[in-house]
Amino acid sequence: xxxxxxxxxxxxxxxxxxxxxxxxxxxxxxxxxxxxxxxxxxxxxxxxxxxxxxxxxxxxxxxxxxxxxxxxxxxxxxxxxxxxxxxxxxxxxxxxxxxxxxxxxxxxxxx
DNA sequence: GACTTGACTAGAC
DNA sequence: AGTCTAGCCAAGT
Numbered sequence: 001x002x003x004x005x006x007x008x009x010x011x012x013x014x015x016x017x018x019x020x021x022x023x024x025x026x027x028x029x030x031x032x033x034x035x036x037x038x039x040x041x042x043x044x045x046x047x048x049x050x051x052x053x054x055x056x057x058x059x060x061x062x063x064x065x066x067x068x069x070x071x072x073x074x075x076x077x078x079x080x081x082x083x084x085x086x087x088x089x090x091x092x093x094x095x096x097x098x099x100x101x102x103x104x105x106x107x108x109x110x111x
Numbered sequence: 112g113a114c115t116t117g118a119c120t121a122g123a124c
Numbered sequence: 125a126g127t128c129t130a131g132c133c134a135a136g137t
Contacts, residue, residue, distance in 0.1 A: 003134080022119055033132055039118035040134065054118075062118040069118090 003031065007041035014053040017080045018096035019089050021057045052076040053096075059088035 006029050014020050023035040031037070038054070039062065045051040052073040056062045061070045074084070082094045 023121095026119085031133095033120095034134085035119040036117065036132065037119090037134060042118060051118085056118080057120060064118050073118095 003029070003034065003037060004041040007038050008045070008049060011042070011045075011049055011051065011054060014050055014096050016050075017082060017094065019053045019055050019059075019077065019082060019091070019094050020096045021055060021059075021091075022062075023057055024095075025054065055089050059091045 007025060010025055010028060011020075021035075022038040023032070025038045026032055026034040035057075042049075042051050042054060061073050064070065077089065078084070083090050
């Protein structure tokens with residue numbers, strides 16, 4: 001299992017209406033210093049992957065070569081109910097955490 | 112093998 | 125809050 005494949009598998013598990021950061025995913029995969037690699041793994045993501053649920057540590061959509069995909073990302077997140085505040089996702093509310101996973105198991109409607 | 116290139120981050124002003 | 129810097133590391137030249 002390559003790091004990239006592991007990243008994609010993990011990203012697929014982020015539920016609707018939740019976001020994770022690059023560094024967070026890297027840490028969950030046991031490689032806390034490989035945040036940049038997470039972004040790299042997402043470069044070639046296809047349409048099936050919920051790549052839009054990954055933002056940077058500040059809750060901002062990371063800049064990339066084409067600005068169009070940044071707009072797409074924000075629109076998709078907002079369609080899932082993720083709220084922004086001054087250009088940042090409100091991470092304290094929408095971050096995908098162990099606590100969020102627990103709540104989801106108990107009360108799925110709280111997703 | 113030596114650079115360079117990033118969808119990164121934490122820390123320091 | 126904005127800007128810089130150093131450290132990061134897999135991939136591509």
